[in-house]
Amino acid sequence: MNVVAIIQARMGSSRLPGKVLMDLGGCSVLERVVCRLRRASTINRIIVATSSLVTDEVIAKECGNLGVACFRGSEQDVLDRYYRAASEAQADAVVRITSDCPLLDSELVDEVVSLFHTCGAEYVNNCSPRTFPRGLDTEAFTMSALSRAWSESRRPHQREHVTPYIYENPEKFRLSFVKGTVDYSQYRWTLDTAEDLNLLRSIYTHFNNTDDFGWREVIQLMERDPELVQLNSHIPQKSLMTF
Numbered sequence: 001m002n003v004v005a006i007i008q009a010r011m012g013s014s015r016l017p018g019k020v021l022m023d024l025g026g027c028s029v030l031e032r033v034v035c036r037l038r039r040a041s042t043i044n045r046i047i048v049a050t051s052s053l054v055t056d057e058v059i060a061k062e063c064g065n066l067g068v069a070c071f072r073g074s075e076q077d078v079l080d081r082y083y084r085a086a087s088e089a090q091a092d093a094v095v096r097i098t099s100d101c102p103l104l105d106s107e108l109v110d111e112v113v114s115l116f117h118t119c120g121a122e123y124v125n126n127c128s129p130r131t132f133p134r135g136l137d138t139e140a141f142t143m144s145a146l147s148r149a150w151s152e153s154r155r156p157h158q159r160e161h162v163t164p165y166i167y168e169n170p171e172k173f174r175l176s177f178v179k180g181t182v183d184y185s186q187y188r189w190t191l192d193t194a195e196d197l198n199l200l201r202s203i204y205t206h207f208n209n210t211d212d213f214g215w216r217e218v219i220q221l222m223e224r225d226p227e228l229v230q231l232n233s234h235i236p237q238k239s240l241m242t243f
Contacts, residue, residue: 135189
């Protein structure tokens with residue numbers, strides 16, 4: 001089975017424009033995501049899917065620097081962007097990753113994809129219900145599920161956020177979920193504001209700006225230093241799994 005991970009990325013962000021190329025310990029945020037995802041043993045190929053806007057040419061250039069494939073498509077219809085990127089890659093299954101998650105953990109990615117392989121589901125995620133920190137979100141789904149969503153989605157949020165049509169219609173798709181044994185959903189490790197960036201930079205500084213540490217090590221760090229949590233604990237969470 002050809003499992004293709006697609007990282008969605010764009011420079012336009014309502015709260016923190018250009019965040020995916022901001023510096024995080026000497027590397028761009030996008031580079032951190034790509035490097036951490038490359039450690040996943042269940043992924044056959046990685047593609048960064050960005051828009052065809054001129055402003056996103058810098059993302060395509062960064063992909064060239066990183067040696068990772070780049071697909072360019074619709075800015076707003078991200079579902080169409082995913083479908084066309086996956087079709088071009090001849091994917092049998094797709095793993096959805098967002099580029100604002102530089103603490104993404106390859107172990108959790110492999111756990112989601114492994115369950116996807118063994119349970120017979122068409123869609124698996126690790127955030128319904130949320131037990132892991134926000135910023136570790138991983139979704140895996142069949143190409144046929146993506147194709148059906150692409151054909152049948154009509155509502156704007158379903159086109160913009162790729163997978164809502166699938167998980168909003170459990171009668172049409174077989175769904176399964178990875179849940180943690182402890183609820184760490186109070187932690188926010190995604191990048192959407194300057195406060196988030198301050199936290200992520202503090203975490204990377206603690207680990208000497210390497211990116212081979214795991215999510216459990218970050219939990220231990222934050223439990224030892226609760227002041228870190230306060231850096232972005234007041235930031236309101238978005239309601240959808242979005243970028």
